[in-house]
Amino acid sequence: MESLPVTLRNFEESDVDDFMEWATDEEVYRFSKHLPYKSREQAENYLKNEAMVHPWLKAICLNGRAVGSISLRRGCDDCWCKAGIGYRLARRWWGEGLTTQAVKLALSTAFIDMPGLERIEGIVEPENVGSQRVFEKAGFVKEGLLCxxxxxxxxxxxxxxxxxxxxDLPNCV
Incomplete structure (x- = not known):
């Protein structure tokens, strides 16, 4: 099966309808600390006041349409050398390899976009087998269980x- 071509870009206010497809879906937020959005107004405020000004938050796109999001959150102070990665994808695109493509695209620019970055980390609940596969397919190393x-x-x-x-850093595992 040929994979669908994924691109990453900054969010725009005009993405609100596409954003609503996954931002209101409880299943998309099942393994997230955040809750799904309840209104278009909440979504518009998020896009304008958070997503569009975030240092590294991108829309995962198919044919220019936002079908998900991916972000890198840099650590602070002594943790400036690392960033956490997170993503969401509209449920209708699950299982198509889009998230893995998006993670690989993010990795291809993250260390350039964030000077001094040495480590990107993802944390995944044991029940979230799909995200574990995404990280493994994208080249991440499973380090262990954090109880x-x-x-x-x-x-x-x-x-x-x-x-x-x-x-250019050695893998410690």
Whole structure:
């Protein structure tokens, strides 16, 4: 099967209708600390006041239409050398390899876009097998289980830690 061509670009206000497809879907937010959006107004405010001004948040696009999002969140102070990666994709595109393509595209520019970045890390709940496969297919290394690592949606949860090191750094695993 030939994969669909994915591109990444900055969000625009005109993406609101496409954004609403996945931003209101509870299943898309199942493994997220965030809750789905409840209104178009919330979505418009998010796009204008957060997504469009975020240092590294991109729309995952098919034929120019936003079908998901991918972000890198840089650490602060002593953690400036690392960034966390996160993504969401409209449910109708799950299982098509789009997220893996988007992660690979993000990796291809992240270390250039963020000088001094040495590590990109993803954390995934053990039940989220799809995201574990995405990270593995994109070249991340599974480092281990972080027990009782984060609390959200009223519960402290375990996560697997995945990492991708800058291309010129040795892999420590």
């Amino acid at each position: 009782k690592y984060l609390r959200f949606k009223g519960k402290t949860r375990d996560f697997y830690s995945y990492s991708f090191l800058a291309p």
